[in-house]
Amino acid sequence: MAVAKKIPSILSKQISFCPGCGHGVVVRLIAECIEEMKQEKNSIINVGVGCYSLMTPSVEIDRFDSLHGRGAAISTGFKRANPDTLVISYQGDGDAYSIGIGESVSAAYRNENITVITVNNTNYGMTGGQMSATTMPGQKTTTSPLGRNCQTTGMPMKFPEMIASSFPEVAYVARGSVTKPAYVNKLKGYIKNAFEAQMNGEGYSLIEVLSPCPTNWGMSPVESHERVNGEIEAYYPLGEFKLREEK
Amino acid sequence: MSDMVKGNHAFAEAAVRAGARFYAGYPITPSTEIMEYLSTRMEEVGGVFIQAENEGASMNILTGASASGVRCFTASSSVGMTLKQEAISHMADSDLPFLAFNVVRYGNGLGTLDTGQSDYHRDTRGGGSGDYRCIVLAPYSIPEAVELISVGFDLSDQYLVGTIIHTEAALGQMMEPCDMPEMKTVERRFGAIDGTYSHKRISPLTRNRLEEAVEMKERYERIKANEQRWESEYVEDADYVLVAYGLAGRSVIGAVKQLREEGHKVGYIRPITLWPYPEKAFEAVNPEVKGYISVEENATGQMVDDIALTLKKTSQASKDVFALTYAYGVPAMKKIKADFIRITKGEIKEVY
Numbered sequence: 001m002a003v004a005k006k007i008p009s010i011l012s013k014q015i016s017f018c019p020g021c022g023h024g025v026v027v028r029l030i031a032e033c034i035e036e037m038k039q040e041k042n043s044i045i046n047v048g049v050g051c052y053s054l055m056t057p058s059v060e061i062d063r064f065d066s067l068h069g070r071g072a073a074i075s076t077g078f079k080r081a082n083p084d085t086l087v088i089s090y091q092g093d094g095d096a097y098s099i100g101i102g103e104s105v106s107a108a109y110r111n112e113n114i115t116v117i118t119v120n121n122t123n124y125g126m127t128g129g130q131m132s133a134t135t136m137p138g139q140k141t142t143t144s145p146l147g148r149n150c151q152t153t154g155m156p157m158k159f160p161e162m163i164a165s166s167f168p169e170v171a172y173v174a175r176g177s178v179t180k181p182a183y184v185n186k187l188k189g190y191i192k193n194a195f196e197a198q199m200n201g202e203g204y205s206l207i208e209v210l211s212p213c214p215t216n217w218g219m220s221p222v223e224s225h226e227r228v229n230g231e232i233e234a235y236y237p238l239g240e241f242k243l244r245e246e247k
Numbered sequence: 248m249s250d251m252v253k254g255n256h257a258f259a260e261a262a263v264r265a266g267a268r269f270y271a272g273y274p275i276t277p278s279t280e281i282m283e284y285l286s287t288r289m290e291e292v293g294g295v296f297i298q299a300e301n302e303g304a305s306m307n308i309l310t311g312a313s314a315s316g317v318r319c320f321t322a323s324s325s326v327g328m329t330l331k332q333e334a335i336s337h338m339a340d341s342d343l344p345f346l347a348f349n350v351v352r353y354g355n356g357l358g359t360l361d362t363g364q365s366d367y368h369r370d371t372r373g374g375g376s377g378d379y380r381c382i383v384l385a386p387y388s389i390p391e392a393v394e395l396i397s398v399g400f401d402l403s404d405q406y407l408v409g410t411i412i413h414t415e416a417a418l419g420q421m422m423e424p425c426d427m428p429e430m431k432t433v434e435r436r437f438g439a440i441d442g443t444y445s446h447k448r449i450s451p452l453t454r455n456r457l458e459e460a461v462e463m464k465e466r467y468e469r470i471k472a473n474e475q476r477w478e479s480e481y482v483e484d485a486d487y488v489l490v491a492y493g494l495a496g497r498s499v500i501g502a503v504k505q506l507r508e509e510g511h512k513v514g515y516i517r518p519i520t521l522w523p524y525p526e527k528a529f530e531a532v533n534p535e536v537k538g539y540i541s542v543e544e545n546a547t548g549q550m551v552d553d554i555a556l557t558l559k560k561t562s563q564a565s566k567d568v569f570a571l572t573y574a575y576g577v578p579a580m581k582k583i584k585a586d587f588i589r590i591t592k593g594e595i596k597e598v599y
Contacts, residue, residue, distance in 0.1 A: 040444070041442065041443050041444055042442045042443070043442055044440055044442050046311070053451060053452070054452065056448075056450035056451065056452060057450040057452050057453050060444065061442075061444050062440045062441070062442050062443065062444045062448065063440075063448045063450075064311070064314055064341075064440060064448070065341075065449075065450070065451055067307065067310075067333060067334065067337045070303075070304070070307040070310075070333075070334070070337075073299070073303075073304040073305075073307035073308050073310075073311075074307045074308070074310050074311040074314075075311060076297070076308045076311060077269075077271070077307070077308040077309060077310055077311020077312040077313075077314070077315070077319075078311035078312075078314065078315055078440065079311070080269070080295045080297065080308070080311075080312065081269065081295070081311065081312045081315035081316075081317045081441075082315055082440075082441055082442055085441065085442035086442070102300055102301065102304065103300070103304055103307065106299070106300035106304060109300075
């Protein structure tokens with residue numbers, strides 16, 4: 001039987017991300033989860049600085065434009081001032097893992113009852129594809145034109161693994177992807193789990209999403225999805241790193 | 248007689264009495280007793296207290312609280328305030344009110360642990376990147392600080408700007424008799440972010456920053472016109488007017504009174520608002536005044552610039568402007584008097 005997929009009411013207009021980019025899928029899934037949980041009038045999304053800032057005119061819920069990297073701290077302020085409201089910090093790998101690593105770790109360390117969603121596309125997308133904390137070994141970017149040399153720049157950071165192993169009391173940690181329909185369905189389950197954990201007062205939740213960046217990777221959308229499914233997924237395994245506990 | 252109370256404890260309690268129920272901060276001498284006090288006091292009044300991972304994060308936490316319409320504040324000192332500037336600029340960009348105590352310690356970088364007035368330029372010019380100002384209030388006593396804290400919160404809400412209580416190590420650490428005001432309750436700011444999406448939210452992609460800049464400038468002009476505060480005495484017949492704020496201002500008042508008794512025609516202006524600068528105070532000064540003397544707890548002389556600019560504006564640009572700079576510590580009345588005599592003898596050159 002055909003199923004009608006309606007655009008969630010809180011997405012008011014089309015968002016113009018590049019063809020093949022994963023942000024559109026992630027924003028759509030967040031909106032679907034909010035709507036299915038009937039939290040349209042009880043949510044705050046705090047949007048970091050990256051290509052995803054493009055979502056802001058279209059997302060019709062309470063919304064704030066964060067400083068670069070400061071999402072987890074600003075979201076802490078929102079949550080403590082609105083303890084019964086769903087608070088989402090939407091960030092990228094550059095935002096959350098490089099400039100914002102202090103805020104990101106500290107919010108998890110305090111077990112703030114917020115949901116951090118980081119979209120990992122292995123580079124700084126908005127500024128034109130520079131090396132980030134998650135750039136793969138050998139990956140060419142505008143600041144690693146010969147390919148990332150991990151001997152001098154370090155290995156790509158695995159933030160969800162770090163949080164789940166260092167702060168076992170957090171509520172929920174998972175990594176998903178947007179590159180296959182089955183992955184998208186699974187990712188939606190992760191996001192909903194995180195939101196439910198938060199509304200249930202279980203503590204900090206983190207979802208990392210592997211996302212293609214065809215424009216900055218110099219690839220077609222199809223090639224970029226294949227790269228995520230191959231090389232990137234091999235280094236960044238999908239799945240749940242901290243499961244919710246009965247409370 | 249009122250109870251003796253330590254400055255930092257009085258500041259913290261006054262903020263609670265002004266209805267603030269949200270504090271985030273990071274320890275730094277000589278402001279730390281503010282957050283130590285609040286660590287238990289906020290719980291008693293049902294407020295939020297967060298010890299953040301650093302000063303910048305604490306200010307970003309306030310950003311979320313202020314955007315939620317909650318009366319919120321932080322406290323720090325000099326170099327700690329530097330770390331907050333990114334968030335302060337961001338809050339200015341979003342028209343978010345807050346109150347911050349800068350319990351100034353003298354020096355550059357890490358600085359010293361001693362009292363001083365080395366952050367005048369930073370605090371009166373906004374402090375971070377961009378094109379904004381914060382209201383800056385400079386108390387000279389603990390009771391005046393307690394009064395200004397409530398005023399500062401209200402001004403922040405009225406004009407949607409930050410307010411800095413620009414005080415100094417010695418005022419935070421000393422004790423004075425001080426009465427506390429009654430407890431106030433304040434409502435959340437109308438239309439703030441609370442999850443209900445009561446109002447359409449701006450986006451960086453749809454904002455009209457040109458219009459916003461014009462509105463901001465008009466708002467700042469209203470603050471300049473309506474909110475200048477100062478104390479002055481003996482200026483109508485003065486040959487010299489001494490200008491000083493905070494504890495240096497307290498010393499200057501004593502020095503001027505003694506100099507008057509000794510036959511010198513001197514007056515004083517004590518700015519209470521450092522921004523907006525109390526330009527109106529200078530309009531009442533004797534037109535035949537020979538010069539103005541800025542008395543500051545720093546080495547380079549900072550407020551002296553604003554005195555010169557004010558004189559330019561009030562058609563007194565030809566008057567000499569001196570700076571007596573004392574780095575660091577609160578200058579003694581005896582020292583100020585001796586250096587004033589040196590100025591009258593031509594032994595100290597004017598700055599402007």
